[in-house]
Protein backbone atom coordinates (compact mmCIF):
# COMPACT_ATOMS: atom_id res chain seq x y z
CA UNK A 1 0.00 0.00 0.00
CA UNK A 2 1.28 3.47 -0.85
CA UNK A 3 0.26 6.89 0.32
CA UNK A 4 -1.54 7.27 -2.95
CA UNK A 5 -3.59 4.11 -2.51
CA UNK A 6 -4.43 5.31 0.96
CA UNK A 7 -5.74 8.54 -0.54
CA UNK A 8 -8.05 6.52 -2.74
CA UNK A 9 -9.11 4.32 0.17
CA UNK A 10 -9.93 7.42 2.18
CA UNK A 11 -12.23 8.58 -0.60
CA UNK A 12 -14.04 5.26 -0.51
CA UNK A 13 -14.33 5.53 3.25
CA UNK A 14 -15.92 8.93 2.84
CA UNK A 15 -18.76 7.10 1.11
CA UNK A 16 -19.16 4.46 3.79
CA UNK A 17 -18.79 6.51 6.95
CA UNK A 18 -20.31 9.82 5.88
CA UNK A 19 -18.88 13.33 5.82
CA UNK A 20 -18.95 14.06 9.54
CA UNK A 21 -17.19 10.91 10.58
CA UNK A 22 -14.80 11.28 7.73
CA UNK A 23 -13.70 14.76 8.75
CA UNK A 24 -13.35 13.86 12.41
CA UNK A 25 -11.80 10.43 12.25
CA UNK A 26 -10.61 9.32 8.85
CA UNK A 27 -9.08 12.40 7.32
CA UNK A 28 -6.69 13.01 10.23
CA UNK A 29 -5.18 9.53 9.93
CA UNK A 30 -1.69 9.71 8.57
CA UNK A 31 -0.59 6.59 6.75
CA UNK A 32 2.77 5.45 8.05
CA UNK A 33 3.63 2.01 6.70
CA UNK A 34 2.51 -1.45 5.80
CA UNK A 35 4.31 -4.58 6.83
CA UNK A 36 3.26 -8.20 6.71
CA UNK A 37 -0.45 -7.62 6.94
CA UNK A 38 -0.25 -4.76 9.44
CA UNK A 39 -1.08 -1.23 8.34
CA UNK A 40 0.13 1.49 10.68
CA UNK A 41 -1.26 4.99 10.98
CA UNK A 42 -0.13 7.97 12.96
CA UNK A 43 -2.72 9.62 15.16
CA UNK A 44 -2.45 12.62 17.44
CA UNK A 45 -3.72 10.84 20.57
CA UNK A 46 -4.19 7.33 21.91
CA UNK A 47 -7.83 8.06 22.47
CA UNK A 48 -8.28 8.78 18.84
CA UNK A 49 -6.49 5.61 17.80
CA UNK A 50 -8.69 3.50 20.06
CA UNK A 51 -11.79 5.21 18.87
CA UNK A 52 -10.99 4.75 15.21
CA UNK A 53 -10.01 1.14 15.81
CA UNK A 54 -13.24 0.41 17.61
CA UNK A 55 -15.64 2.30 15.41
CA UNK A 56 -14.08 2.26 11.98
CA UNK A 57 -11.54 -0.56 12.19
CA UNK A 58 -13.66 -3.03 10.25
CA UNK A 59 -14.57 -0.50 7.59
CA UNK A 60 -10.93 0.52 7.09
CA UNK A 61 -9.75 -3.09 6.96
CA UNK A 62 -12.35 -3.94 4.41
CA UNK A 63 -11.53 -0.96 2.18
CA UNK A 64 -7.80 -1.69 2.30
CA UNK A 65 -8.48 -5.31 1.48
CA UNK A 66 -10.63 -4.31 -1.44
CA UNK A 67 -7.80 -2.20 -2.77
CA UNK A 68 -5.75 -5.39 -3.03
CA UNK A 69 -3.54 -5.19 0.05
CA UNK A 70 -3.90 -8.30 2.24
CA UNK A 71 -4.26 -6.58 5.58
CA UNK A 72 -5.17 -8.35 8.81
CA UNK A 73 -4.63 -5.70 11.43
CA UNK A 74 -4.47 -1.95 11.95
CA UNK A 75 -2.14 -0.19 14.30
CA UNK A 76 -2.34 3.35 15.49
CA UNK A 77 0.77 5.00 16.77
CA UNK A 78 1.20 8.32 18.47
CA UNK A 79 4.36 9.98 17.16
CA UNK A 80 7.09 10.70 19.70
CA UNK A 81 6.83 14.18 21.09
CA UNK A 82 3.06 14.17 21.08
CA UNK A 83 0.64 15.71 18.68
CA UNK A 84 1.84 17.28 15.51
CA UNK A 85 1.07 20.97 15.49
CA UNK A 86 -1.09 20.93 12.39
CA UNK A 87 -3.19 17.95 13.31
CA UNK A 88 -3.66 18.81 16.96
CA UNK A 89 -6.53 21.33 16.73
CA UNK A 90 -8.72 19.10 14.68
CA UNK A 91 -8.22 16.13 16.96
CA UNK A 92 -8.70 18.25 20.02
CA UNK A 93 -11.99 19.46 18.69
CA UNK A 94 -13.15 15.95 17.95
CA UNK A 95 -12.23 14.65 21.35
CA UNK A 96 -13.48 17.32 23.66
CA UNK A 97 -16.34 18.67 21.62
CA UNK A 98 -19.20 19.73 23.86
CA UNK A 99 -21.72 16.96 24.13
CA UNK A 100 -24.50 17.76 21.76
CA UNK A 101 -27.14 15.71 20.07
CA UNK A 102 -24.75 15.19 17.19
CA UNK A 103 -22.04 13.73 19.34
CA UNK A 104 -24.23 11.94 21.87
CA UNK A 105 -24.06 8.70 19.95
CA UNK A 106 -21.51 6.67 18.08
CA UNK A 107 -21.49 6.26 14.29
CA UNK A 108 -23.52 3.49 12.71
CA UNK A 109 -21.88 0.98 10.45
CA UNK A 110 -23.34 1.27 6.95
CA UNK A 111 -23.06 -2.47 6.43
CA UNK A 112 -25.16 -3.43 9.42
CA UNK A 113 -28.66 -3.46 7.96
CA UNK A 114 -31.54 -5.86 8.15
CA UNK A 115 -31.11 -6.88 4.53
CA UNK A 116 -27.55 -7.97 5.19
CA UNK A 117 -28.50 -9.95 8.28
CA UNK A 118 -28.99 -13.65 7.58
CA UNK A 119 -31.73 -15.21 9.65
CA UNK A 120 -31.58 -18.79 10.87
CA UNK A 121 -32.86 -20.85 13.76
CA UNK A 122 -30.25 -19.56 16.23
CA UNK A 123 -31.12 -15.89 15.79
CA UNK A 124 -34.71 -16.05 14.67
CA UNK A 125 -36.26 -14.71 17.87
CA UNK A 126 -33.77 -11.89 18.34
CA UNK A 127 -34.25 -10.90 14.72
CA UNK A 128 -38.04 -10.92 14.98
CA UNK A 129 -37.92 -8.80 18.12
CA UNK A 130 -35.50 -6.36 16.50
CA UNK A 131 -37.74 -6.12 13.45
CA UNK A 132 -40.75 -5.39 15.60
CA UNK A 133 -38.97 -2.63 17.47
CA UNK A 134 -37.69 -1.21 14.19
CA UNK A 135 -41.25 -0.85 12.95
CA UNK A 136 -41.43 2.00 15.41
CA UNK A 137 -45.06 1.46 16.20
CA UNK A 138 -46.45 1.87 19.69
CA UNK A 139 -43.74 0.65 22.01
CA UNK A 140 -44.35 -2.99 22.80
CA UNK A 141 -41.14 -4.50 24.02
CA UNK A 142 -39.52 -2.05 26.35
CA UNK A 143 -36.71 -2.42 27.02
CA UNK A 144 -35.56 -4.86 24.41
CA UNK A 145 -32.57 -6.73 25.74
CA UNK A 146 -30.47 -8.72 23.25
CA UNK A 147 -27.80 -11.01 24.51
CA UNK A 148 -25.42 -13.61 23.15
CA UNK A 149 -21.77 -14.52 22.74
CA UNK A 150 -19.16 -12.51 20.90
CA UNK A 151 -19.66 -12.03 17.18
CA UNK A 152 -23.17 -13.41 16.97
CA UNK A 153 -24.73 -10.24 15.59
CA UNK A 154 -25.89 -8.09 18.52
CA UNK A 155 -24.29 -4.92 17.27
CA UNK A 156 -25.38 -5.68 13.73
CA UNK A 157 -29.02 -5.97 14.84
CA UNK A 158 -28.85 -2.79 16.91
CA UNK A 159 -27.46 -0.78 14.03
CA UNK A 160 -30.07 -2.29 11.74
CA UNK A 161 -32.82 -1.12 14.07
CA UNK A 162 -31.29 2.36 14.20
CA UNK A 163 -31.00 2.63 10.41
CA UNK A 164 -34.55 1.54 9.89
CA UNK A 165 -35.97 3.85 12.52
CA UNK A 166 -34.02 6.76 11.09
CA UNK A 167 -35.53 6.08 7.69
CA UNK A 168 -39.05 5.78 8.97
CA UNK A 169 -38.85 8.64 11.44
CA UNK A 170 -36.23 11.09 10.23
CA UNK A 171 -37.19 13.51 12.98
CA UNK A 172 -36.75 11.05 15.85
CA UNK A 173 -33.70 11.38 18.08
CA UNK A 174 -32.04 8.00 17.98
CA UNK A 175 -28.88 7.54 19.95
CA UNK A 176 -26.69 4.46 19.72
CA UNK A 177 -23.54 4.04 21.75
CA UNK A 178 -21.59 1.42 23.64
CA UNK A 179 -21.81 1.25 27.42
CA UNK A 180 -18.14 2.13 27.49
CA UNK A 181 -18.79 5.30 25.55
CA UNK A 182 -21.70 6.08 27.81
CA UNK A 183 -19.38 5.80 30.76
CA UNK A 184 -16.68 7.83 29.10
CA UNK A 185 -19.13 10.64 28.43
CA UNK A 186 -20.51 10.41 31.92
CA UNK A 187 -17.05 10.78 33.43
CA UNK A 188 -16.30 13.62 31.06
CA UNK A 189 -19.50 15.40 32.14
CA UNK A 190 -18.56 14.94 35.78
CA UNK A 191 -15.12 16.34 35.14
CA UNK A 192 -16.44 19.28 33.15
CA UNK A 193 -19.17 19.87 35.76
CA UNK A 194 -21.67 19.47 33.00
CA UNK A 195 -24.00 16.92 34.53
CA UNK A 196 -27.17 18.85 33.85
CA UNK A 197 -26.47 18.91 30.16
CA UNK A 198 -25.54 15.25 30.21
CA UNK A 199 -28.76 14.22 31.93
CA UNK A 200 -30.83 16.38 29.69
CA UNK A 201 -29.16 15.09 26.59
CA UNK A 202 -29.71 11.41 27.29
CA UNK A 203 -33.18 11.88 28.69
CA UNK A 204 -34.43 13.79 25.70
CA UNK A 205 -33.88 11.06 23.12
CA UNK A 206 -36.67 9.04 21.54
CA UNK A 207 -34.70 5.86 21.25
CA UNK A 208 -31.65 4.99 23.32
CA UNK A 209 -29.49 2.04 22.41
CA UNK A 210 -26.65 0.97 24.65
CA UNK A 211 -24.42 -1.84 23.45
CA UNK A 212 -22.47 -4.22 25.72
CA UNK A 213 -23.99 -3.10 29.02
CA UNK A 214 -22.08 -5.79 30.92
CA UNK A 215 -19.32 -3.20 30.84
CA UNK A 216 -21.20 -0.88 33.20
CA UNK A 217 -21.92 -3.54 35.81
CA UNK A 218 -19.97 -2.93 38.98
CA UNK A 219 -19.10 0.66 37.99
CA UNK A 220 -21.35 2.13 40.62
CA UNK A 221 -21.72 5.77 39.67
CA UNK A 222 -22.17 5.05 35.98
CA UNK A 223 -24.56 2.22 36.69
CA UNK A 224 -26.62 4.49 38.89
CA UNK A 225 -26.82 7.23 36.27
CA UNK A 226 -27.55 4.72 33.57
CA UNK A 227 -30.38 3.27 35.61
CA UNK A 228 -31.99 6.66 36.11
CA UNK A 229 -31.74 7.52 32.44
CA UNK A 230 -33.09 4.17 31.49
CA UNK A 231 -36.03 4.44 33.92
CA UNK A 232 -36.89 7.95 32.86
CA UNK A 233 -37.01 6.92 29.22
CA UNK A 234 -39.02 3.75 29.71
CA UNK A 235 -41.44 5.58 31.97
CA UNK A 236 -42.11 8.17 29.34
CA UNK A 237 -42.71 5.54 26.70
CA UNK A 238 -39.39 5.95 24.88
CA UNK A 239 -37.81 2.88 23.44
CA UNK A 240 -34.68 1.50 25.09
CA UNK A 241 -32.61 -1.24 23.50
CA UNK A 242 -29.72 -2.87 25.30
CA UNK A 243 -27.28 -5.64 24.56
CA UNK A 244 -24.92 -7.73 26.63
CA UNK A 245 -22.76 -10.77 26.24
CA UNK A 246 -24.88 -12.76 28.69
CA UNK A 247 -28.30 -12.85 30.35
CA UNK A 248 -29.08 -10.07 32.84
CA UNK A 249 -29.17 -12.46 35.79
CA UNK A 250 -25.68 -13.66 34.91
CA UNK A 251 -23.97 -10.31 34.79
CA UNK A 252 -22.00 -10.00 38.01
CA UNK A 253 -22.36 -6.71 39.79
CA UNK A 254 -25.54 -5.66 38.10
CA UNK A 255 -28.13 -4.41 40.56
CA UNK A 256 -31.27 -6.43 41.24
CA UNK A 257 -33.52 -3.48 40.50
CA UNK A 258 -32.01 -3.21 37.03
CA UNK A 259 -32.51 -6.90 36.41
CA UNK A 260 -36.13 -6.76 37.47
CA UNK A 261 -36.73 -3.70 35.34
CA UNK A 262 -35.23 -5.52 32.37
CA UNK A 263 -37.54 -8.42 32.93
CA UNK A 264 -40.53 -6.22 32.28
CA UNK A 265 -39.40 -5.91 28.68
CA UNK A 266 -38.34 -8.57 26.24
CA UNK A 267 -35.14 -10.53 26.65
CA UNK A 268 -34.05 -12.29 23.47
CA UNK A 269 -30.91 -14.31 23.03
CA UNK A 270 -28.76 -15.09 20.03
CA UNK A 271 -27.69 -18.72 20.11
CA UNK A 272 -24.40 -19.97 18.73
CA UNK A 273 -24.57 -20.33 14.96
CA UNK A 274 -25.27 -23.63 13.26
CA UNK A 275 -23.87 -24.90 9.98
CA UNK A 276 -26.77 -23.69 7.84
CA UNK A 277 -26.60 -20.17 9.22
CA UNK A 278 -22.84 -19.97 8.74
CA UNK A 279 -23.12 -21.16 5.16
CA UNK A 280 -25.92 -18.65 4.53
CA UNK A 281 -23.80 -15.82 5.89
CA UNK A 282 -20.83 -16.83 3.74
CA UNK A 283 -22.95 -17.03 0.61
CA UNK A 284 -24.39 -13.63 1.32
CA UNK A 285 -20.94 -12.11 1.84
CA UNK A 286 -19.67 -13.60 -1.39
CA UNK A 287 -22.55 -12.00 -3.22
CA UNK A 288 -22.02 -8.73 -1.43
CA UNK A 289 -18.34 -8.56 -2.34
CA UNK A 290 -18.41 -10.16 -5.76
CA UNK A 291 -18.79 -6.74 -7.38
CA UNK A 292 -15.60 -5.49 -5.77
CA UNK A 293 -13.48 -8.56 -6.40
CA UNK A 294 -14.03 -9.11 -10.09
CA UNK A 295 -13.23 -12.46 -11.69
CA UNK A 296 -12.92 -14.11 -8.36
CA UNK A 297 -13.74 -17.77 -8.50
CA UNK A 298 -14.34 -19.93 -5.48
CA UNK A 299 -14.27 -23.69 -5.97
CA UNK A 300 -17.24 -25.75 -4.93
CA UNK A 301 -16.97 -26.95 -1.41
CA UNK A 302 -14.82 -24.10 -0.10
CA UNK A 303 -17.66 -22.22 1.57
CA UNK A 304 -19.03 -25.46 3.00
CA UNK A 305 -15.58 -26.21 4.30
CA UNK A 306 -15.36 -22.84 6.05
CA UNK A 307 -18.87 -23.16 7.48
CA UNK A 308 -17.96 -26.54 8.92
CA UNK A 309 -14.62 -25.66 10.29
CA UNK A 310 -15.01 -22.16 11.65
CA UNK A 311 -17.81 -22.42 14.11
CA UNK A 312 -16.75 -20.05 16.84
CA UNK A 313 -17.95 -16.67 15.73
CA UNK A 314 -19.18 -14.86 12.68
CA UNK A 315 -16.52 -12.20 12.86
CA UNK A 316 -13.80 -14.81 12.51
CA UNK A 317 -15.71 -16.42 9.66
CA UNK A 318 -15.95 -13.11 7.83
CA UNK A 319 -12.32 -12.35 8.47
CA UNK A 320 -11.37 -15.68 6.93
CA UNK A 321 -13.43 -14.98 3.84
CA UNK A 322 -11.95 -11.50 3.43
CA UNK A 323 -8.48 -12.94 3.66
CA UNK A 324 -9.32 -15.48 0.99
CA UNK A 325 -10.65 -12.73 -1.26
CA UNK A 326 -7.54 -10.66 -0.81
CA UNK A 327 -5.33 -13.64 -1.42
CA UNK A 328 -7.29 -14.71 -4.47
CA UNK A 329 -7.09 -11.19 -5.89
CA UNK A 330 -3.36 -11.19 -5.29
CA UNK A 331 -2.52 -14.51 -6.87
CA UNK A 332 -5.19 -14.04 -9.51
CA UNK A 333 -6.62 -17.51 -9.68
CA UNK A 334 -9.46 -19.60 -8.39
CA UNK A 335 -9.68 -20.19 -4.68
CA UNK A 336 -9.50 -23.93 -4.22
CA UNK A 337 -9.88 -25.94 -1.06
CA UNK A 338 -6.14 -26.39 -0.96
CA UNK A 339 -5.42 -22.71 -1.23
CA UNK A 340 -8.03 -21.97 1.43
CA UNK A 341 -6.48 -24.42 3.85
CA UNK A 342 -3.07 -23.00 3.24
CA UNK A 343 -3.97 -19.40 3.58
CA UNK A 344 -6.17 -19.91 6.64
CA UNK A 345 -4.12 -22.46 8.50
CA UNK A 346 -3.77 -20.31 11.62
CA UNK A 347 -7.50 -19.66 11.89
CA UNK A 348 -8.32 -23.28 11.15
CA UNK A 349 -5.95 -24.55 13.76
CA UNK A 350 -7.52 -22.27 16.35
CA UNK A 351 -11.00 -23.54 15.67
CA UNK A 352 -10.17 -27.13 14.90
CA UNK A 353 -13.13 -29.37 15.54
CA UNK A 354 -10.89 -32.39 15.95
CA UNK A 355 -12.64 -34.76 13.63
CA UNK A 356 -10.17 -37.54 12.92
CA UNK A 357 -9.48 -39.35 9.70
CA UNK A 358 -10.16 -42.63 11.52
CA UNK A 359 -13.59 -41.42 12.54
CA UNK A 360 -14.37 -40.47 8.97
CA UNK A 361 -13.24 -43.85 7.72
CA UNK A 362 -15.45 -45.66 10.22
CA UNK A 363 -18.53 -43.62 9.39
CA UNK A 364 -18.01 -43.94 5.65
CA UNK A 365 -17.50 -47.71 5.87
CA UNK A 366 -20.68 -47.98 7.94
CA UNK A 367 -22.61 -45.84 5.54
CA UNK A 368 -21.67 -47.94 2.50
CA UNK A 369 -21.86 -51.18 4.47
CA UNK A 370 -18.34 -52.25 3.70
CA UNK A 371 -15.58 -53.37 6.02
CA UNK A 372 -13.08 -50.84 7.29
CA UNK A 373 -10.27 -53.07 6.05
CA UNK A 374 -11.72 -52.94 2.54
CA UNK A 375 -12.09 -49.17 2.67
CA UNK A 376 -8.42 -48.78 3.54
CA UNK A 377 -7.12 -51.84 1.76
CA UNK A 378 -5.67 -52.22 -1.75
CA UNK A 379 -8.70 -53.57 -3.68
CA UNK A 380 -9.72 -51.27 -6.53
CA UNK A 381 -13.21 -52.48 -7.32
CA UNK A 382 -15.75 -49.69 -7.56
CA UNK A 383 -17.70 -50.82 -4.46
CA UNK A 384 -14.63 -50.04 -2.35
CA UNK A 385 -12.94 -47.39 -4.45
CA UNK A 386 -15.80 -44.92 -4.49
CA UNK A 387 -16.38 -44.96 -0.71
CA UNK A 388 -12.63 -44.65 -0.30
CA UNK A 389 -12.61 -41.50 -2.42
CA UNK A 390 -15.53 -40.14 -0.44
CA UNK A 391 -13.62 -40.74 2.78
CA UNK A 392 -10.50 -39.07 1.36
CA UNK A 393 -12.54 -36.09 0.27
CA UNK A 394 -14.13 -35.76 3.70
CA UNK A 395 -10.76 -36.15 5.37
CA UNK A 396 -9.42 -33.31 3.27
CA UNK A 397 -12.45 -31.17 3.95
CA UNK A 398 -13.05 -31.79 7.63
CA UNK A 399 -9.57 -32.20 9.04
CA UNK A 400 -6.42 -30.16 8.67
CA UNK A 401 -4.39 -33.17 7.53
CA UNK A 402 -2.28 -32.69 4.45
CA UNK A 403 -2.62 -34.93 1.38
CA UNK A 404 0.44 -37.06 2.25
CA UNK A 405 -0.82 -37.49 5.81
CA UNK A 406 -4.19 -38.61 4.55
CA UNK A 407 -2.52 -40.97 2.08
CA UNK A 408 -0.59 -42.57 4.93
CA UNK A 409 -3.82 -43.27 6.79
CA UNK A 410 -5.29 -44.94 3.73
CA UNK A 411 -2.90 -47.85 3.67
CA UNK A 412 0.15 -45.79 2.73
CA UNK A 413 -1.15 -44.39 -0.54
CA UNK A 414 0.62 -41.65 -2.42
CA UNK A 415 -0.56 -38.06 -2.05
CA UNK A 416 -1.37 -37.89 -5.77
CA UNK A 417 -3.83 -40.74 -5.32
CA UNK A 418 -5.54 -38.78 -2.57
CA UNK A 419 -5.59 -35.67 -4.70
CA UNK A 420 -7.11 -37.59 -7.57
CA UNK A 421 -9.78 -39.01 -5.25
CA UNK A 422 -10.63 -35.59 -3.85
CA UNK A 423 -10.96 -34.13 -7.36
CA UNK A 424 -13.08 -37.01 -8.53
CA UNK A 425 -15.58 -36.48 -5.71
CA UNK A 426 -15.60 -32.74 -6.32
CA UNK A 427 -16.69 -33.44 -9.90
CA UNK A 428 -19.16 -36.15 -9.05
CA UNK A 429 -20.80 -33.96 -6.46
CA UNK A 430 -22.02 -31.73 -9.29
CA UNK A 431 -23.37 -34.47 -11.51
CA UNK A 432 -24.45 -37.20 -9.17
CA UNK A 433 -27.09 -36.27 -6.65
CA UNK A 434 -26.64 -39.56 -4.84
CA UNK A 435 -23.05 -38.67 -4.04
CA UNK A 436 -24.05 -35.17 -3.03
CA UNK A 437 -26.65 -36.58 -0.64
CA UNK A 438 -24.20 -39.11 0.78
CA UNK A 439 -21.71 -36.35 1.46
CA UNK A 440 -24.24 -34.15 3.15
CA UNK A 441 -25.45 -36.97 5.36
CA UNK A 442 -21.95 -38.06 6.30
CA UNK A 443 -20.94 -34.52 7.13
CA UNK A 444 -23.89 -34.20 9.44
CA UNK A 445 -23.09 -37.47 11.16
CA UNK A 446 -19.52 -36.40 11.65
CA UNK A 447 -20.40 -32.97 12.93
CA UNK A 448 -22.93 -34.29 15.42
Ligand code: ADP
Pocket residue numbers: 112116117118119123148149150151152153154155156157281314315318
Ligand atom coordinates in the same frame (compact mmCIF):
# COMPACT_ATOMS: atom_id res chain seq x y z
P1 ADP B 1 -21.57 -8.92 18.42
O1 ADP B 1 -21.96 -7.48 18.58
O2 ADP B 1 -22.66 -9.86 18.84
O3 ADP B 1 -20.27 -9.26 19.03
P2 ADP B 1 -21.50 -8.21 15.64
O4 ADP B 1 -22.88 -7.70 15.48
O5 ADP B 1 -20.43 -7.20 15.71
O6 ADP B 1 -21.41 -9.20 16.88
O7 ADP B 1 -21.19 -9.23 14.45
C1 ADP B 1 -19.88 -9.60 14.08
C2 ADP B 1 -19.78 -9.67 12.57
O8 ADP B 1 -20.55 -10.76 12.10
C3 ADP B 1 -20.34 -8.43 11.90
O9 ADP B 1 -19.56 -8.12 10.78
C4 ADP B 1 -21.73 -8.85 11.46
O10 ADP B 1 -22.13 -8.19 10.29
C5 ADP B 1 -21.55 -10.33 11.20
N1 ADP B 1 -22.77 -11.10 11.47
C6 ADP B 1 -23.15 -11.66 12.64
N2 ADP B 1 -24.32 -12.30 12.51
C7 ADP B 1 -24.70 -12.14 11.23
C8 ADP B 1 -25.83 -12.59 10.47
N3 ADP B 1 -26.82 -13.33 11.02
N4 ADP B 1 -25.88 -12.25 9.16
C9 ADP B 1 -24.90 -11.52 8.59
N5 ADP B 1 -23.81 -11.08 9.24
C10 ADP B 1 -23.70 -11.38 10.55
Ligand code: MG
Pocket residue numbers: 154155156211212
Ligand atom coordinates in the same frame (compact mmCIF):
# COMPACT_ATOMS: atom_id res chain seq x y z
MG1 MG C 1 -20.99 -5.97 19.57
